[in-house]
Amino acid sequence: xxxxxxxxxxxxxxxxxxxxxxxxxxxxxxxxxxxxxxxxxxxxxxxxxxxxxxxxxxxxxxxxxxxxxxxxxxxxxxxxxxxxxxxxxxxxxxxxxxxxxxxxxxxxxxxxxxxxxxxxxxxxxxxxxxxxxxxxxxxxxxxxxxxxxxxxxxxxxxxxxxxxxxxxxxxxxxxxxxxxxxxxxxxxxxxxxxxxxxxxxxxxxxx
Amino acid sequence: xxxxxxxxxxxxxxxxxxxxxxxxxxxxxxxxxxxxxxxxxxxxxxxxxxxxxxxxxxxxxxxxxxxxxxxxxxxxxxxxxxxxxxxxxxxxxxxxxxxxxxxxxxxxxxxxxxxxxxxxxxxxxxxxxxxxxxxxxxxxxxxxxxxxxxxxxxxxxxxxxxxxxxxxxxxxxxxxxxxxxxxxxxxxxxxxxxxxxxxxxxxxxxxxxxxxxxxxxxxxxxxxxxxxxxxxxxxxxxxxxxxxxxxxxxxxxxxxxxxxxxx
Numbered sequence: 001x002x003x004x005x006x007x008x009x010x011x012x013x014x015x016x017x018x019x020x021x022x023x024x025x026x027x028x029x030x031x032x033x034x035x036x037x038x039x040x041x042x043x044x045x046x047x048x049x050x051x052x053x054x055x056x057x058x059x060x061x062x063x064x065x066x067x068x069x070x071x072x073x074x075x076x077x078x079x080x081x082x083x084x085x086x087x088x089x090x091x092x093x094x095x096x097x098x099x100x101x102x103x104x105x106x107x108x109x110x111x112x113x114x115x116x117x118x119x120x121x122x123x124x125x126x127x128x129x130x131x132x133x134x135x136x137x138x139x140x141x142x143x144x145x146x147x148x149x150x151x152x153x154x155x156x157x158x159x160x161x162x163x164x165x166x167x168x169x170x171x172x173x174x175x176x177x178x179x180x181x182x183x184x185x186x187x188x189x190x191x192x193x194x195x196x197x198x199x200x201x202x203x204x205x206x207x
Numbered sequence: 208x209x210x211x212x213x214x215x216x217x218x219x220x221x222x223x224x225x226x227x228x229x230x231x232x233x234x235x236x237x238x239x240x241x242x243x244x245x246x247x248x249x250x251x252x253x254x255x256x257x258x259x260x261x262x263x264x265x266x267x268x269x270x271x272x273x274x275x276x277x278x279x280x281x282x283x284x285x286x287x288x289x290x291x292x293x294x295x296x297x298x299x300x301x302x303x304x305x306x307x308x309x310x311x312x313x314x315x316x317x318x319x320x321x322x323x324x325x326x327x328x329x330x331x332x333x334x335x336x337x338x339x340x341x342x343x344x345x346x347x348x349x350x351x352x353x354x355x356x357x358x359x360x361x362x363x364x365x366x367x368x369x370x371x372x373x374x375x376x377x378x379x380x381x382x383x384x385x386x387x388x389x390x391x392x393x394x395x396x397x398x399x400x401x402x403x404x405x406x407x408x409x410x411x412x413x414x415x416x417x418x419x420x421x422x423x424x425x426x427x428x429x430x431x432x433x434x435x436x437x438x439x440x441x442x443x444x445x446x447x448x449x450x451x452x453x454x455x456x457x458x459x460x461x462x463x464x465x466x467x468x469x470x
Binding site for chain 2: 008010013014024028036039042044045047048054055057058059063064071075078081082100101110137140141143
């Protein structure tokens, strides 16, 4: 099964588990008619579910043992992450790299484009002009706290490594978020949403 | 979803929205009762309540937010509560295995829950835990159960069955194939179905037992002229005669075991 199909069957099963309480044959047939391409997967899932539902409870789980094992696993992962954060997170790009996502993927999740993410990474956008929503979206997309993301976006601009020697000091242009949106390659609809949001904030329409 | 509306929803307190979307493009969104509970916790309105009373989705939200903090105490407490609930879902949906396999399923599913809660980048499956935790864990458990089909199962006699009901089930088992149209017939049918359900552990062969469940408790047909309808013959890959023979053997086992119990 392709990844696309895996995602789709996953979504179908999410939908089924939210709406179906009795995995009987009639209900199964309704869902197969709705998603005929997953006939075999649905038949197999419903039969497993129906059998589990019918079986009396003979095996009992050691709840405390499962919970303790989960806590131990969780603390291990937390420790690994804390170690990684303190070691290398100085810029937004570091936080993105640590998630295993590309800048483009994070940009898409945050209604931004590559150019804005790159500017945020190099702190070329004035922090005071960045809407809180942008920080929240970046926080969710990188699994970092909003406070931590805010810290990464503040400070002096990051200079690129000079590839040639110049007598003049390089000038780094810093701009407001609104200008970065206007000059981005976002669709007009998304640009309008950001501009409307920024305008509402300025006019005090949104608390 | 419009950004302004999204902004209005998160303006009161800082609740980062979910970032994934369905294949249709519709964004993932927590249910409003969950977001309200999260807001209550953040604003202090839920101070009087215990962590044990919070919804599982709310617990996942706070664990994910604290995952980068160094407060192991809070995370440990939240994960303990979530772990107890995870264990119950697994127990409800992974019956009929030997203790080793049962433990392996519990280990695999609980590990998956933690990996998804602490995932480095949000994924559909991970974020769905903030939408419908129990359903997602149930789905993962059933997927594991499917994977372990054919593994050795527990084969043991059930607790002593009330003789009247048990014999009624054995004697009138043929009537399960009939149609129950009158209310009293339906009542009898429900009684028989419940009795059969209680006696399922008496069936030693897993396939025979599954055939009884699908045929007599869930109404699967043996065959069908309609290709879209799943059938027992397709599901088990054998003929109708074979399945009938399995079901006969299963009911024979149930009768025999009950007769022994009644002696």
